[in-house]
Amino acid sequence: GIQVEQSPPDLILQEGANSTLRCNFSDSVNNLQWFHQNPWGQLINLFYIPSGTKQNGRLSATTVATERYSLLYISSSQTTDSGVYFCAVGSGYSTLTFGKGTMLLVSP
């Protein structure tokens, strides 16, 4: 099956700093999503981005499908950005394979 690797595994930032999270995947995909799991466990869909670039406020994501990676950018980080960020990929509609996540802690 598809392998998904996320880096870094852990990240500590001061509030206001910028960060880049990376997701590498082992095979062609037509589905790639980024999720945020907040400290209370809730999973939120951030982006559906199998290719190209999208932006939503302070967050943006870029996927280069031909090189099998995706990047999630967080600018001007806030304490509410803390949590775990997951990349998930799929080659069809029915299944998603998740990476192990990047745990982000933003300190005030």
Place this chain on the structure above:
Amino acid sequence: EAQVTQNPRYLITVTGKKLTVTCSQNMNHEYMSWYRQDPGLGLRQIYYSMNVEVTDKGDVPEGYKVSRKEKRNFPLILESPSPNQTSLYFCASKKGYEQYFGPGTRLTVT
């Protein structure tokens, strides 16, 4: 409010005692899925359903059953729970590619 609900949110049980975790969505989504989340492993798909009466195995289906008799409900059944099924379980539904997750059920099997 559009949402996916799960019950119970927390459950402690003993080995071998059958249990069911319910999942319901109010968005009329055809697709529903169950995942388990374990430390250091991310989320792994247990079962999914493309529509009523259509279910299929995910990556870790052993020890689990599901049913999809109505579009809105997708219960997860553990016929004989074992300690290695102690985990955080998420139900999800989607239309198109945007997936909505339930709040999670933390299950402990002793």
